[in-house]
Amino acid sequence: MRAAVYRHFGPPEAVRVEEIPKPSPGRGEVLVKVHASTVSAADHRARGRDVPRGLGMLAALALGIFKPRHRVLGMDVAGVVEAVGANVTKFRPGDAVIAMLGASFGGHAEYACVRADGAITANPRNMTFEDAVTLVFGGLTARVFLGRAGIKPGDTVLVNGASGAVGTAAVQLAKQLGAHVTGVSSAANADLVASLGADRVLDYSAVDFTAEDVTYDVVMDCVGNLPFEGAAASIKPGGALLLVVADLNGILLAPWRSRASGKLVTAGSVKYTAEDLAFLVHLAELGQYQAVRERSYDLADVVEAHRFVGTGRKRGNVVLRLPAGAAARMS
Template identity: 65%
Template sequence: MKAAVYRRFGQPEVVTIAEITTPTPGPHDVLIKVVASTVSAADHRARSREVPKGLGLLASVGLGFFRPRHRVLGMDAAGVVEAVGEKVTRFSPGDEVIAMLGGSFGGHAEYARVSQDGAIALKPAGMAFGEAVALVFGGITARAYLNRTDIGPGTRVLVNGASGAVGTAAVQLAAVLGAQVTAVCAVRNAELVTSLGATRVIDYASEDFTAGSDDYDVIVDCVGNASFDRVQHLIAPGGALLAVITDLDGILRAKSRSRRSGKLVSANGVQYRAEDLEYLVALAESGRLRPVIDRRFDLAEIVAAHRFVDAGHKRGAAVLHVAAEGSL
């Protein structure tokens, strides 16, 4: 099969298009013929080895110490089930699905393999593959973090980095639950996040939200610059800091900070679940969750896609079209 592969860490140019062996599904596996994936911040970190402070050694365990452990990047996929293992009961060839592949990667290829017990679900009915895949990475991550605290009508939620893949999903998911959402992003993205459900926008270039006096029940940090020490005075008693991105210190001290402050500090990794994908699908089908796509690239443009994501100004998702819509 054709795939975007990298055999060493480095700049976008280390990724090339090559022919590699198509995965063979095991007894419990689903083989997806991929139509679309995304190039995410996680792909950038895996390829470049640029990770938050102190996480280099831990990242090497999953990514590889001297060369990439997984040659094909891409944490998500949308496509059509090509084949299933003999013990698969939930899916059949021809099913249109979305999947979160997680740390195994593999979405930037013509075929991807995932366990039927993993994060895989039927894609939203009537939605194109390119749109559907844009829901996956940001949506399942935001859902997992928001599930760690109670959010309901009137909950005051601040999303730092509200215009990225996780941020745009977090704004929408919190708004669906009835929260009053404050979005921190560039002023050029104010109209976007407002359309997604934010009731207030803070331009990070002209105002440091951590120096403010307003308080919030939940702060979602999708950037990695809102440590507990910087924002604890903004978190209401019993509130929460959901650190989607943080450094080693933030991870190691999360439990002790929670215990001492009485405020939840959540910085541990995400368990990707099919039920969370199914929740996103239901919202999308009802029109309460929409994909946010900045740019689209064909597989042959993989280097350009990585360069675009590396720049750090992506709004929502950068979609990678592996096959043409309607070609399967």
């Protein structure tokens, strides 16, 4: 099968399309013929081993010290089940599914194996694979972090980085919970953020929300430029700071800061579940969750996809297409 492979850490050009062995599903696994995956900020960071401050050693252990531990990036997939392993009864060949592969990666290939008891569920009936796969990485991450805050109708939520994959999901999900949502983005993306339900949109280049005399029940940082010291005064007593992207200090000090301030500070790993993914699919089928997809690239153009994600300016998701009969030229 064809896959986007990287054999050393480096720039976008480190990724090449190669022929590698097609996997076979093991016990409890399903083999998915992949039609779409996203090229996320996580793929960008893994490819270059470019991680927040202090996380270099942990990243080396997880991603590989001298060479990549997982040669094929891609944390999510949308496609069709081709085969199932022993003891799999929930899925069968021909099922259209979306799934989260997480830190095991592997989505940027024509086939991927997924645990049947993992974060995998039926593809939304009203979405193409290219749109459906945008629910996975950003949607699941946003749902898990927002769930930690216990948001109630009428709560005020600020999303820093509201136009990215996680941010666009967070704006929509916070509105679903009945919150009043403020999105922080560039002026160029203000209309997008407003269209997703944000009640107020701030241009980060013109307005510093931490300098305003406004406080929020929940502040969610999807960028990684909002330390507790800078955000604390903008959070109401008993409120929450959700650090989707954090450096080592932010992660290690989160429990202590929570106890000392009386405000929930949470960062770190996310547990992805089929139940959360099915919830997102349900919202999508009801027309209450929009896929946000700025660009799609063919597998052969994966280097260009990585270059674009590396600019840090993508709106929502960048999708990698792997349809049958796609262009066969190699990068």
